[in-house]
Amino acid sequence: METTRNWLLPLLLATGQGALMWPGVGPDSPPGAPALFAVVAALAVETAALGWRRTAPVRALACTLGAAVLGSLAWPDGYLALGPLIALYSVAVRCPVPVTVRAVAAGVGVEWVLAGVLEGPRAALLSDMAIALGVYLLCAGLGEARRQWLAGRLTAARRLAGAEHTRRLAADQERRRLARELHDVSAHHLTSVVVTVDAAHRLQDSRPDLAAEALSFAERTGTETLTALQRLVGLLRDTDRPDHGPMSGRIEELVAGFGRLGRPVTARIPADLAGPSAEAIHGIVREALTNALRYAPGAACRVLVRRADGRLELTVENAPPRAASQAAGGLGAGRGVAGMRERAAAAGGELTAGPTREGGWRVRATLPDGAVPRRPQEPGWRRDVLREQRLADPALALAAMILPVSFALALTEDWSAAARRAALPALLLVCGLLALHALPLLWRRRAPWTVLGAVLATASLGPAAVTACHVPPRVAEFLVLGTLVETLAVYAVAGYGQGPGRTWPAPAAATLVTACAVTAMSCTDGSVGGEPVGPGGAVLLAFLLAVPLAPVFVAVWGAGLFVRRRRLRALAYDDFALATSMWQADRAAEAERQRLAATLRDAVLEHTRALVAAARRGDLAQVADTARAALAAMREMLHGLGGTAGDGEGPGGRLAPSPAVADLDALCGALRSGGRDVRVRGLAEAARELPPSVQVSVYRIVEAALGAGDLGPARVTLRRRRGTLRITVTGPARRRGPGRRAPAGAGRRG
Secondary structure: OHHHHHHHHHHHHHHHHHHHOOOOOOOOOOOOHHHHHHHHHHHHHHHHHHHOOOOOHHHHHHHHHHHHHHHHHHOOOOOOOOHHHHHHHHHHHHOOHHHHHHHHHHHHHHHHHHHHHHHOOOHHHHHHHHHHHHHHHHHHHHHHHHHHHHHHHHHHHHHHHHHHHHHHHHHHHHHHHHHHHHHHHHHHHHHHHHHHHHHHHHOOOOOOHHHHHHHHHHHHHHHHHHHHHHHHHHHOOOOOOOOOOEOHHHHHHHHHHHHOOOOOEEEEOOOOOEOHHHHHHHHHHHHHHHHHHHHOOOOOEEEEEEEEOOEEEEEEEEOOOOOOOOOOOOOOOOOHHHHHHHHHHHOOOEEEEEEOOOOOEEEEEEEEOOOOOOOOOOHHHHHHHHHHHOOHHHHHHHHHHHHHHHHHHHHOOOOOHHHHHHOHHHHHHHHHHHHHHHHHHHHOOOOHHHHHHHHHHHHHHHHHHHHHHOOOHHHHHHHHHHHHHHHHHHHHHHHHOOOHHHOOHHHHHHHHHHHHHHHHHHOOOOEEOOEEOOHHHHHHHHHHHHHHHHHHHHHHHHHHHHHHHHHHHHHHHHHHHHHHHHHHHHHHHHHHHHHHHHHHHHOHHHHHHHHHHHHHHOOHHHHHHHHHHHHHHHHHHHHHHOOOOOOOEOHHHOEOOOOOHHHHHHHHHHHHHOOOOEEEEOHHHHOOOOOHHHHHHHHHHHHHHHHHEOOOOEEEEEEEEOOEEEEEEEOOEOOOOOOOOOOOOOOOEO
């Protein structure tokens, strides 16, 4: 289908041009033998170039311009150089604005030079040059409008692909988020209970008073944990995220709570931390201090948060563990550092963790400062975007200005030099009126009704100016050429005006005003065609003009409504698909929340209640055992949140990231280590700024293509050009069993 679309138009143009060369069909003087050979060669080059206009538009334009020069020089009277216009349209559709501007300049320059060679210094040269400029601008404007629409469609497709990717990963992301919440709520509380009770149990002979303090701490902490877990179960039914209130006080309370456990903790925190970054800091500090309590009990800790260049820099550092202390290893879920990194990344920052030279541990995170107001987007960026989006409107407006003027100049070719000199002031006035008439089209999308009113008003000024300046009738009739502007204004009202059902007055008003204006210009001297015309005759003439004009304006208005309806239907489909994907993502996340709530009630909450009951009974050993059992249940639950082993998961049931284009190098390396020669080219360029869903698709396609081939050498080539990624996998086909033949078309390209 794509091949048919590429070659159908070039072949039709070549057929039409070939028909013009048939004796008796085209011009009176068909080309001779040498000229015929040159014209056929030009047609062949033009057809081949236009066949590749979608993949190589700039080269197609260059080839068609060369073919136009060759064909026009060989057969000036009959060769139609339409190929450059089609190629320019393709350039405007598929290339950025600077390339389109240079293409227009190149095309107009070639046309002007060719017109100068063929026409010579004649009066017709200026009109031919103006017509060439107007037609090229019109093609560029239409192509730019098409490019804007395709860019919008591509953006919508990428947004939908991102939503689909989010929908597929919604359950996994919700599991990770809930795992962080559960870990933050229960881990450091239960770990503190285990560490405190174990210390009291070991020192109960020398420090019997510690047992009572440990039981009191276990009861208080277990009650807090039970309350927090019950609150978490209730929040699992709420899909809204918590608001981002001030967090400095909560972070200071957290640090003070660890200080009450007997470890020296110093902190320096700004007083106005707020936003997602502050919440991330709270979770990172809690996890880092919990790890310090678990693996370096009794060691001094330091918490520092400072601002620098609109960023928050967090440092949590603990000294080496004391030699006599006993670390409570094995109590965690094994995802503390990973959880901190995920929390920092979710806030738009990054985190590093590692040992210090002294043997301690240091966690550093850099996060955006939520208290610093973000700067608005630079207005220059918006100006560039709007300038690029509005290129189509200036191009169409200039074409609407130039084409009537150029046709008016072309109609004066048969005049004598004296007549042209005498009519020069009137010609300049008419050209100025035509340019003023088309000027409002610059705002046709932003204010279509205002543009239509301005166009009709300037059309009404024509008869008044003709009468006031005593413009000759044969010059005044050139104002009729500005009717093209009215059609563009009516189309703009139908395509961009508010309330498509209320745009029907536009064609009626355009028909009435245009018919009256043309009639008034024709009757400025009281006669039409040398015959006197009275008021009744003028009304009849206006009615006769309105009869053929009305279907034209109604057809243009209907075309605008049709295009508008198609555009709105496509946008509505995108919105519906996006909303459906987001709804499905919410449902998947809700299912994970309900599953976690049930598991949380059945596992961790029961052990926490038993811990509180044992603390109230004064059973120190039972408190330690129950706290360890609660931690074990939490660990098992956290591992369960990582999913079951399967596709897309790493070792131990942990969810692995989806494969990307950059992972193709590792895939090919694994195949090479297995004895198969596999090479990949164009990886760096192809991996740049691709949506996640597209990257996964590219990886799966290459993986399947390599698996479908034999164990011989294979080559993977990724080529990216103008928003299209071409994947080529070459290699031997898979061997088939005896007596079976490969189907026709089975080859070495995947």
